[in-house]
Amino acid sequence: MDDYDSLLDRARSQVPEDAFKKSGERFKVPAVQLIVQGNRSLWQNFQDIINVLNRPGREVLKFVSGQLGTAGSMEGGIAIFNGKFTPEGVSDLLDRYIDSYVTCPVCSRPDTEIVKEDKSYRLVCSACGARTAIRPV
């Protein structure tokens, strides 16, 4: 009969190395699904991504549309931008948002929330307790 340790070893050997290294450090954000329709770009899985980020949709929308230099709106979980954009371009901006407003700069974990203190905003990390001053979106 197998003892617990060898069962555990066997279970571990079936999981790719990466899963252990990366778990908790960086979260899985789905790839941006964006299609161009006429003169507009529709970010189809916007809601799914917002759910993973745990941030208000309007904030992410404001950041991305501001960086794109266009107007954006939300309709039924889809983000819509005026103009033609690529999934890669939007994905880069989303990464920038995550770096600035989601990932803790001290421990690189995404377990954070944005808290308003007096007149400033802080990114408060529940993993390491860091409170980093940030600029509002």
Ligand SMILES: [Zn+2]
């Ligand atoms: Zn942290």
